[in-house]
Amino acid sequence: MxxxxxxxxxxxxxxxxxxxxxxxxxxxxxxxxxxxxxxEMQKVPEAGYRIEGLPVAGLQRSLTLENxxxxxxxxxxxxxxxxxxKEFRPDVVVGVGGYASGPILYAAQSKxxxxxxxxxxxxxxxxxxxxxxxxxxxxxxxxxxxxxFPLEKIIYTGNPVRKDILELNGKRGKAFEHFGLNxxxxxxxxxxxxxxxxxxNQAVLKDMKKLDQSGYQVLWQSGKxxxxxxLEKTDAAALNNIHLREFxxxxxxxxxxxxxxxxxxxxxxxxxxxxVGKPVIFIPSPNVAEDHxxxxxxxxxxxxxxxxxxxxDAVGKLKLKLDELIADxxxxxxxxxxxxxxxxxxxxxxxxxxxxxLVA
Numbered sequence: 001m002x003x004x005x006x007x008x009x010x011x012x013x014x015x016x017x018x019x020x021x022x023x024x025x026x027x028x029x030x031x032x033x034x035x036x037x038x039x040e041m042q043k044v045p046e047a048g049y050r051i052e053g054l055p056v057a058g059l060q061r062s063l064t065l066e067n068x069x070x071x072x073x074x075x076x077x078x079x080x081x082x083x084x085x086k087e088f089r090p091d092v093v094v095g096v097g098g099y100a101s102g103p104i105l106y107a108a109q110s111k112x113x114x115x116x117x118x119x120x121x122x123x124x125x126x127x128x129x130x131x132x133x134x135x136x137x138x139x140x141x142x143x144x145x146x147x148x149f150p151l152e153k154i155i156y157t158g159n160p161v162r163k164d165i166l167e168l169n170g171k172r173g174k175a176f177e178h179f180g181l182n183x184x185x186x187x188x189x190x191x192x193x194x195x196x197x198x199x200x201n202q203a204v205l206k207d208m209k210k211l212d213q214s215g216y217q218v219l220w221q222s223g224k225x226x227x228x229x230x231l232e233k234t235d236a237a238a239l240n241n242i243h244l245r246e247f248x249x250x251x252x253x254x255x256x257x258x259x260x261x262x263x264x265x266x267x268x269x270x271x272x273x274x275x276v277g278k279p280v281i282f283i284p285s286p287n288v289a290e291d292h293x294x295x296x297x298x299x300x301x302x303x304x305x306x307x308x309x310x311x312x313d314a315v316g317k318l319k320l321k322l323d324e325l326i327a328d329x330x331x332x333x334x335x336x337x338x339x340x341x342x343x344x345x346x347x348x349x350x351x352x353x354x355x356x357x358l359v360a
Contacts, residue, residue, distance in 0.1 A: 001030075001031050001032075001033060001084075001085070001088060001090040001092070001093040001094070001104065001108070002014050002017065002018055002030065002031075002032050002033070002093075002094045002095075002096065003032070003033040003034070003093065003094070003095050003096070003098075003100050003101045003104035003105065004034070004040075004095055004096035004097050004098035004099075004100055004101040005034040005035060005038050005039065005040030005043075005044075005096070005098045005099075005100060006035060006038050006039070006040070006097075006098035006099055006100075007039070007098070007266070008039070008043075008193070008266075008268060009120055009266045009267050009268040009269075010040075010096045010097045010098040010120070011039065011040045011043050011044065011096075012043075012160075012161070012162055012268055013096055013118060013120060013159055013160040013161070013268060013347075013348075014032065014040075014044075014094070014096040014118075015043070015044065015047045015049070015162075016160030016161060016162060016163070016347075016348040017094060017096070017118070017160050017348055017351050017352065017355075018030050018032070018047075018049055019047075019163065019348065020160070020348035020349050020351070020352040021352050021355065024352060024356075030049055030050075031049075031050055031051070031052065031084075031088050031090070032044045032049050032050065032051035032052070033051065033052055033053070033054060033081070033084060033100050033104045034051050034052075034053050034054070034098075034100050035053060035054055035055075035056050035057065035098065035099040035100045036053035036054065036055050037053075038098075038099070040098075040100075041053055052084060053100075054077040054080055054081060054099075054100050054103055054104075055073045055076050055077055055080070056073055056074060056077035056099045056100055056102070056103055057069075057073055057099060074103070077100075077103040078103045078106065078107065080103070081103035081104045081106070081107040082107045082110075084104070084107070085104070085107045085108050085111060085113065086111075090108065090113060091113075091114075091358075091359045092113065092114050092115070092116065092355055092358045092359050093105055093108040093113055093114075093115045093116075094115070094116045094117075094118065094351075094355065095115065095116070095117050095118065095127075095128070095131055095135075096118045096120070097118070097119065097120060097125055097127065097128055098127075099127075101117075101127055101128070101131065102127045102130070102131065105117070105131045105135070106131070109131070109134040109135075114136045114358040114359070115131070115134070115135045115136060116135060116136060116137040116138075116139065116351070116354060116355060116358060117131055117132050117135045117137070117138045117139070118138075118139045118157075118160075118351060119138060119139070119140050119141070119145065119148075119149075120141055120159050120267030120268065120271070121141070121142075121267045121292045121295070121296060122141070122142040122145075122267075122292065122295045122296050122299050123148075123289075123290045123291075123292040123295045123296075124145065124148035124149065125289065126289075128148075129148055129149070132148070132149045132150070132153065133150075135153065136153070136358055137153060137155055137354045137357075137358065138150075138153045138154050138155065139155050139157040139350070139351050139354060140154055140155070140156055140157070141157070141158050141159040141267060141271060141344070141347070142156075142296075142299055143156060155350070155354055157344060157347045157350040157351050157354070158271060158343070158344020158345075158346075158347035158350070159267055159268060159270075159271035159344070159347055160347045160348035160351060161268070161271055161272050161275060161345075161347070161348075162251070162252075162272075164251070164252040165251065165252050165255060165272050165275055165276065166275060166345055167252070168252060168255055168256045168276065171252060171253055171256035172256045172257060174253060174256075175250075175253035175254070175256040175257035176257055178250060178253050179219055179243055179245075179253070179254070179257060180243065181217055181219065181243065181257055182217060182241075185215065185216050185217045185241065186215070186216035186217070186259045186260070186326060187216065187217050187218075187219060187257050187258050187259050187260075188211075188216055188217070188218045188219070188258070188259070188260045188261075188262065188322060189218075189219045189221075189254055189255070189257070189258035189260070189261045189262070189263075190204055190218060190219070190220045190221065190261075190262045190263075191221050191248075191254075191261065191262070191263045191264070191269065192221060192222070192223050192263075192264055193223055193264055193266065193269075196221075196222050196223020196224060196225045196226040196227070197223065197264055197283075197285065198226065199283060199285075199311050199314050199315065200262065200264070200283060200314065201222050201223070201226045201230055202314075202315045203283070203314040203315045203316075203317075203318040204218065204220055204242070204318070205230065205233060206315050206316055206318075207316075207318060207319040208233075208234065208237060208239060208242055209237060209239070210319055211241070211242060211319055211322075212237075212239040212240060212241045212242055213241075214241075214319070214322075214323070216241070216259075216322075216326065217241040217242070217243065218241065218242050218243065219243045219245070219248075219254060219257060219258070220242060220243065220244050220245065221245050221246070221247060221248045221254075222244060222245070222246060223246070223247070224246060224247065227244075227246035230244055231244060251272075255272075255276045255278070258276075258278055259278065259279075259332075260278065260279050260280075260281070260322065260325060260326070260332065261273060261276070261278055261279070261280045261281070262280075262281045262283065262318065262322075263280060263281075263282060263283070264282070264283060264284065264285050264293060265282040265283075265284040265285070265293040265294070265296045265297035266285075266293060266296070267292075267296055270282075270296045270297070270299075270300065271343075271344070271347070273306075273339065274300070274305075274339050274340065274342050274343040274344075275340070275343045275345050277336050277337070277339060277340030277343065278332075278336050278339075279306075279307075279325060279331070279332035279335040279336050279339075280300075280306040280307070280335065280339060281306070281307045281308075281309055281318075281321055281322070281325070282296075282297035282300070282301070282306050282307070282308050282309070283308075283309050283310075283311055283314045283318075284296070284297045284308070284310075284311065285311065286311045286312075294308075300339060300342065303338055303342060304334065304335070304338050305335060305338035305339035305341070305342055306335060306339055307321065307325070307335070309321055
C-alpha cells in the first residue's frame with residue numbers, strides 16, 4: 001500500500017517507488033490511497049495503478065467553513081483507512097507525505113503492519129514527524145535529518161524521480177525539434193510547476209523584450225493558472241525567442257534542451273535537477289510551510305551547486321543573473337558538476353530494497 005499525494009512532489013516519487021517494486025516483483029498487488037479531489041486521483045490511474053480516496057483535507061490558514069469540517073473529515077478518513085487496511089491486508093505500507101498518509105499509516109501502525117515513511121524535503125512535515133515515531137524506516141533526501149527523526153531509523157536514499165529523466169543522452173536534437181527551438185542559441189528553461197508560479201512569470205514578463213533580444217532563447221512553462229494572461233501579453237509583444245507553454249509533459253526533452261534552468265525549489269524539482277546536472281537558479285516559493293523551499297535550495301547553494309534568487313528580488317533581477325551566468329561559462333560548468341555530484345539517481349531502487357527488508 002502506498003499513500004499520500006496532493007502535489008506532484010509527493011505523487012511522482014510514489015509512482016517511481018511503485019514502478020521499482022513492480023519491476024522486481026511483477027506479481028505483487030499495489031494499492032494507492034490518496035485524498036479525494038486531489039491530483040493523485042488522476043495521475044496514479046494514468047500510471048497504471050489502482051487508487052482509492054479518503055475525504056481527508058488539510059487545515060486552511062484562515063478561519064473558514066472547511067476548517068469546521070476538518071475533525072469530521074479526519075474521523076471519517078480514519079474509519080475508512082482502517083477498513084481499507086483490513087480488506088487489502090498489506091504486507092507493508094509506504095507513506096510519501098500529503099493528507100492521505102496520516103490516516104493510512106496510523107491504521108497500519110495500530111495493527112502492527114510495518115510502515116516506511118519517505119520524506120522528500122530538507123524540512124520534515126508535521127504528519128511525517130508524527131508517523132515516524134512508529135515507522136520502521138524513514139527514507140530521506142537530505143543529510144542531517146536526525147533533527148526531525150530518530151537517527152537509527154533514517155536511510156539516506158534521495159528522492160525517486162521519473163525514469164525518463166535518468167536517460168537524457170542523445171535527446172538534445174529531438175528536444176530542439178520538439179519545442180521548435182534554435183540549436184544555435186543558448187536555451188534557458190523556466191519552470192514554475194504545473195499550476196504556475198506568479199513571481200517567475202512576472203520576472204519573465206518584466207524582461208521579456210530584453211530577453212528576446214539577448215541572443216538566447218527561453219522555454220517557459222507558465223502553468224495552468226497564468227497561461228492565458230501570459231499568452232495574450234507575449235502575442236501582443238510579437239516575440240521570436242520566448243517559447244511559452246502552459247505545461248511541459250516531456251520533461252526529459254525540456255531538460256535535454258536546457259543550458260540553464262530557472263526553477264522553484266520543491267523537493268522533486270531539486271532532486272530531478274541534481275540528476276540533470278546543469279546550472280540552476282532557484283527562486284524558492286515563500287508561500288510554503290516552514291519556508292522549506294528555501295531550505296531545499298540552500299542545501300545545494302551551500303555546496304556551490306546552484307544559485308539562489310530570492311522571490312522578492314526576482315522581478316527585475318532575473319535577466320541580470322542570467323547574463324552574469326552566461327558571461328562566464330566556467331561558473332556554469334562548476335555549478336553543473338557540483339549539483340550532479342549530489343544526485344541520488346538510484347533512490348527508487350534503494351527504497352525498494354528497504355521495503356524488501358520489511359516484508360522479508
